[in-house]
Amino acid sequence: xxxxLNKTHIDxxxxxxxxNNIETFESISHxxxxxxxxxxxxxxxxxxxxxxxxxxxxxxxxxxxxxxxxTVRGAGTGLVGACVPIxxxxxxxxxxxxxxxxxxxxxxxxxxxxxxLLIDIYDYVERENLFYAPDPGEKTATIGGNISTNAGGMxxxxxxxxxxxxxxxxxxxxxxxxxxxxSKVVKNSTGYDLKNLMIGSEGTLGIIVEATLKxxxxxxxxxxxxxxxxxxxxAIKAAPQLIIEHVLPxxxxxxxxQVIQYSEEFLGKKIPHNDYSAYLLLSYDxxxxxxxxxxxxxxxxxxxxKYGAIDVFLVDTEERRSVIWNVRGGFLEAIKAxxxxxxxxxxxxxxxxxxxxxSYIRQTSQDLELRISYFGHIGDGNLHIYFCKDDxxxxxxxxxxxxxxxxxxxxxxxxxxxxxxxxxxGFAKKQYMVSLLGKxxxxxxxxxxxxxxxxxxxxxxxxxx
Numbered sequence: 001x002x003x004x005l006n007k008t009h010i011d012x013x014x015x016x017x018x019x020n021n022i023e024t025f026e027s028i029s030h031x032x033x034x035x036x037x038x039x040x041x042x043x044x045x046x047x048x049x050x051x052x053x054x055x056x057x058x059x060x061x062x063x064x065x066x067x068x069x070x071t072v073r074g075a076g077t078g079l080v081g082a083c084v085p086i087x088x089x090x091x092x093x094x095x096x097x098x099x100x101x102x103x104x105x106x107x108x109x110x111x112x113x114x115x116x117l118l119i120d121i122y123d124y125v126e127r128e129n130l131f132y133a134p135d136p137g138e139k140t141a142t143i144g145g146n147i148s149t150n151a152g153g154m155x156x157x158x159x160x161x162x163x164x165x166x167x168x169x170x171x172x173x174x175x176x177x178x179x180x181x182x183s184k185v186v187k188n189s190t191g192y193d194l195k196n197l198m199i200g201s202e203g204t205l206g207i208i209v210e211a212t213l214k215x216x217x218x219x220x221x222x223x224x225x226x227x228x229x230x231x232x233x234x235a236i237k238a239a240p241q242l243i244i245e246h247v248l249p250x251x252x253x254x255x256x257x258q259v260i261q262y263s264e265e266f267l268g269k270k271i272p273h274n275d276y277s278a279y280l281l282l283s284y285d286x287x288x289x290x291x292x293x294x295x296x297x298x299x300x301x302x303x304x305x306k307y308g309a310i311d312v313f314l315v316d317t318e319e320r321r322s323v324i325w326n327v328r329g330g331f332l333e334a335i336k337a338x339x340x341x342x343x344x345x346x347x348x349x350x351x352x353x354x355x356x357x358x359s360y361i362r363q364t365s366q367d368l369e370l371r372i373s374y375f376g377h378i379g380d381g382n383l384h385i386y387f388c389k390d391d392x393x394x395x396x397x398x399x400x401x402x403x404x405x406x407x408x409x410x411x412x413x414x415x416x417x418x419x420x421x422x423x424x425x426g427f428a429k430k431q432y433m434v435s436l437l438g439k440x441x442x443x444x445x446x447x448x449x450x451x452x453x454x455x456x457x458x459x460x461x462x463x464x465x
Contacts, residue, residue, distance in 0.1 A: 028047045100113075101113065159250070174458045225282040226281055229309055238308070253328055255328065260274060345408050
């Protein structure tokens, strides 16, 4: 059993962070009891803002001594309850640790605190003609949260996911010790890869207090293609063929008319050529403008002559690019706005299984008499599937989503798919991970958790607890 916070505990926490950086019990805003999706809720006993790694270390020494659970929170944009303090205790908020510490142009690295927003990283490095490639949909997420979930996004097909762009981490362990994993170097074969073990661990093994990010020179040109198809099957079939037969795109996004309409209505913007059933949204970037123009020409010809596209629309102005990608980026918020409650399945599949799986989603929607919306990073097989509550009563809603999740995950697993492509496991998806991985892998993961956090005070109840 964990200790409950009392006045003495609150006084000690206040002495560490100061009176202006702590809220307790009833004074804590309800906003800090849930994440962006809101399907998991619990209030912390203390909401504590930290401003440096020394404070984090002192809090963990105190929490370990008193056996108080600690949950780390950044911007709270997660979707699986990973930042929700389901056992109460301390909610350790890193959003004020938001300094960009060092840009090293020689080694092409950027050192940042965990509370720096992704959008601020983009702005900072691009002013220096540099590029941080990971591109998750939520640009107001913190880099600490991105690292904790190993976020992916739309450029993953060409540039990989967050872990591919992390050179080093500085981490506070549950004991309060501060350790550095990795560094600015490009190569590292020095023992077990503890840095990559931290990435994607969702705050269950340690608290990230500094990250060293890899950068590259900013691509000189980026061009997008909006490619409509007469049906979803043709669009889905075309995506892997483009990758096999042509230059690797930066992004390959799959969109259908319904979800585009949701986003257009939500944002008050309309994309050009918005009256087709299904689309691929392609992006190409690089330093050789002539080569990019040639790639666009070849890709366009392949789409129309070989893959059955109705047309190919070049998105080469900043205004059009902004509208189209903003509409694409607004899909989640638009779906949320279209109903009174949603729940999500963040499944990742082999690309060859996507068409069949989407057919199965539509069949499941009919069987359950429940609206299910979806979109996806079709280039890397990551689909985002949203169950919409609409006018379903609470009891029936819970029954329908449990049955729906069971069906979709079992079907995904039969294709070799996995529970999560980029949103993590948190609290909401644990049972599906256990079902997939089996007894031995779960046992190994529990052993890792015990080694880092023997008292299980760090983000308890998430991923593996």
